[in-house]
Amino acid sequence: MSRRKILFVDRDGTLIVEPPDFQIDAYEKLALLPGVIGALRRCVDAGYELVMVTNQDGLGTPGFPQDAFDGPHRLMLQLFQSQGVRFADVLIDRSFAHEGLDTRKPGTGLMRAYLADDGWSRADSAMVGDRDTDIAFAANLGVRGFKLDDDVDWNEIAHVLCAAPRRASVERVTRETRVRVRVDLDRRADPVVATGNGFFDHMLEQLGKHGGFALDLTCAGDTHIDEHHTVEDSALALGQALRQALGDKRGIARYGDAALDANDAPATTTIVLPMDETLARAALDLSGRPWFVFDGAYPRERVGDLATEMVPHFFRSLCETLGANLHLAVRGENAHHMVEACFKAVARALRAAIARDGTDLPSTKGAL
Structure with missing residues (x-):
């Protein structure tokens, strides 16, 4: 007793x-x-x-x-x-x-x-x-x-x-970057992000805001070369922090899926939104096994100071340390809308997957 x-x-x-x-x-x-x-x-x-x-x-x-x-x-x-x-x-x-x-x-x-x-x-x-x-x-x-x-x-x-808060702090230091991440999966707060890349900061803010968790991430990276190391190492550190905060994953929903248009409205193949041409879909499984599938093509190479090729690379790196299986698809004409919709869709899928859903471990294997 x-x-x-x-x-x-x-x-x-x-x-x-x-x-x-x-x-x-x-x-x-x-x-x-x-x-x-x-x-x-x-x-x-x-x-x-x-x-x-x-x-x-x-x-x-x-x-x-x-x-x-x-x-x-x-x-x-x-x-x-x-x-x-x-x-x-x-x-x-x-x-x-x-x-x-x-x-x-x-x-x-x-x-x-x-x-x-x-x-x-x-x-x-x-x-x-x-x-x-x-x-x-x-x-x-x-x-x-x-x-x-x-x-x-x-x-x-x-x-x-x-609330048995699920929190984690991670510091990732390499010769190219120094990333510090703090997450609290049970508290909502305005995201605090500073990586030296304005558009990337805005996208990371979407993950915290629409993911429904407190996020504080800073990165001092070699942006004088390009944004590659900053984006990749931020994703790796964030995935590690999320995985640590989840612990043994007992009591989480585990699965999440979401579809969002560029203006945050829930979207399906039957929803039509004037002026908003973009649709992104994300399906997520916090299985412990990293895998990423991307379906989409951006109409231009950069949005602000972020190369669009780094978007799927970010999510692939996130899945690697988070131990997540993520399928992400996007279609549209406006590259800004498309990238933002991807981050918001993944955020909402993550929000569903980390939600508390009882006390059981959501796996017949006995471990995730």
Whole structure:
């Protein structure tokens, strides 16, 4: 039987806004942090038990009366409970920092009962706070630590804890290029691409945008020679990152197919779109076996600063490291439309193939 997983949570600055005097001793000082209720609901739904652990300097002294604390604290708990967020335990240390008591975070004196309990999983549990002492507390407790700051909010933390995010970072360095790629298959974000080739950047942006995943790719390449190495190595690095992010591919749809005209409209052989002469079709299998088939011919040799012969070469290289079987076909009259439709069609096919589709491995072989 699996052990419990616990999300330990700081209070001031983590659940509620911390005022300048560091004391929530009046109702008008009580304000929840943005996104905290929705994030904690996700954590509860994912099976986390919530435990609040907070330092309240001098609570119960004349400078911080217990009665002044209790009302706002009780209201806060009621607000969370009304939204389905209930704390199984609330642990409060009342000491001052200069006292040096082990019950004060980052000390774990308050946690003796939990440290003696083998019924919960350290590996699956975590701590969320807003200070370095919270992260040190997490390390002392033996769990992951998350610090809220300008770059990490509650939505991001819930995403990491609950969505089992499929992420990867790859750096590919050769004598000709240096490529860095980061992907997150479970998060949508505006693509960030910089390769030194404007039209190629625009095409890579299509993969992230229409593929439905976060993509950050930079390449410093020998573009003074031509674009070949930049395009090829970007494809190889991107395919490697996607494959790493997919892991064992358990739970993915595996197959994807899409047909798009140049204006993103879903297309079949029966759809007619005025002014848009281009049609691209892509069929994808994340089989682990690289294979690429291309059917098409471009009416001119270049679009912007990208040679059209590099388009099928890009997808062939992508398939090599991704371990994908891709069939891609395009017809049309405008080379710009044709190249863009190819990238968008592959992006939509990839989007379908990487989509979560249960927990099973989509193969009778037992491996992909």
